Amino acid sequence: MIITIDGPSASGKGTLAKRLAEYLGFAHLDTGALYRAVALSLIMQKKDPSDVAAAKAAAQTLDFDTLDNPDLRDEKTGKIASLVAALPDVRAELLAFQRNFAKNPPGGKKGVVIDGRDIGTVVCPNADIKFFITASPEIRASRRLLELETRGKPVDPGQILKAVQDRDARDETREISPLKPAQDAHLLDTTNLDIDGAFEKALVILNKTGLFQKL
Ligand code: DC
Numbered sequence: 135m136i137i138t139i140d141g142p143s144a145s146g147k148g149t150l151a152k153r154l155a156e157y158l159g160f161a162h163l164d165t166g167a168l169y170r171a172v173a174l175s176l177i178m179q180k181k182d183p184s185d186v187a188a189a190k191a192a193a194q195t196l197d198f199d200t201l202d203n204p205d206l207r208d209e210k211t212g213k214i215a216s217l218v219a220a221l222p223d224v225r226a227e228l229l230a231f232q233r234n235f236a237k238n239p240p241g242g243k244k245g246v247v248i249d250g251r252d253i254g255t256v257v258c259p260n261a262d263i264k265f266f267i268t269a270s271p272e273i274r275a276s277r278r279l280l281e282l283e284t285r286g287k288p289v290d291p292g293q294i295l296k297a298v299q300d301r302d303a304r305d306e307t308r309e310i311s312p313l314k315p316a317q318d319a320h321l322l323d324t325t326n327l328d329i330d331g332a333f334e335k336a337l338v339i340l341n342k343t344g345l346f347q348k349l
Pocket residue numbers: 142143144165166167169170212215216219220249250251252253301305
C-alpha cells in the first residue's frame with residue numbers, strides 16, 4: 135500500500151506523513167531529506183551546487199546515517215537542496231532508492247507513506263492514494279520561522295518569505311519532475327488548519343477511498 139504526499143516547503147506534508155505512517159503502522163520516507171543530504175555533502179566538501187559531477191557523486195555515495203543530521207534542516211541546506219534537485223543526474227541516482235523503499239517497506243511494514251515533490255507524479259505514479267498539500271506562502275513562512283526560532287536559529291521574517299517564494303519558483307518551474315499535483319491527487323489546503331486538523335481531514339479522505347477496508 136503506497137500513500138504519497140507532495141507539496142511545497144513547510145506545507146505540513148512532512149508532519150502529516152509522519153503522523154499517518156505512525157497511525158497506519160506504515161514506513162515513512164521523507165524524500166526531501168535525500169536531496170538535503172546531497173546538499174549537505176556538497177556544503178561539507180565546499181563544492182558548488184552547480185558542480186554536476188560532485189553532486190552526482192554525492193548522490194551515489196549518500197550516507198543514509200546522515201538523514202537525521204540536524205544541519206539538514208538549515209535554511210542554507212534547503213536552498214542548495216532545491217538547486218541540486220534540478221539536476222537530472224542527481225534525481226536519477228535517488229529514484230531507485232525511493233522506488234525500492236516503496237516496493238519493499240523496511241521492517242516488513244505493510245505500507246509506506248512517502249513525502250516530497252514528485253512522488254505521486256514520477257516516483258510512484260501508481261500509488262494507492264495521493265495527497266497534494268498546500269498553504270499560503272505567508273503561513274508557510276511563519277511556520278518555517280517558528281521552526282528555526284525553536285531550533286535557536288532566528289532569521290529575518292522578510293528573508294524567510296522571500297526564501298519560501300524563491301524555492302517554490304525553482305521547484306515548480308524546473309524542467310525535470312517539477313512540483314505539481316498528480317491528476318488523481320486529493321488536494322488539502324492547510325492554510326487554516328493545524329496539524330490535528332490536517333490529520334483529521336486526511337483520515338476522512340482515506341476513509342472515503344475505502345483504504346481502511348483494504349488494510
Ligand atoms: O521537502 P524539503 O523542503 O525537505 O525539500 C528540500 C528540497 O528538495 C526541495 O526544495 C526540492 C527538493 N525535493 C525534490 O526536488 N523532490 C522531492 N521528492 C523532495 C524534495
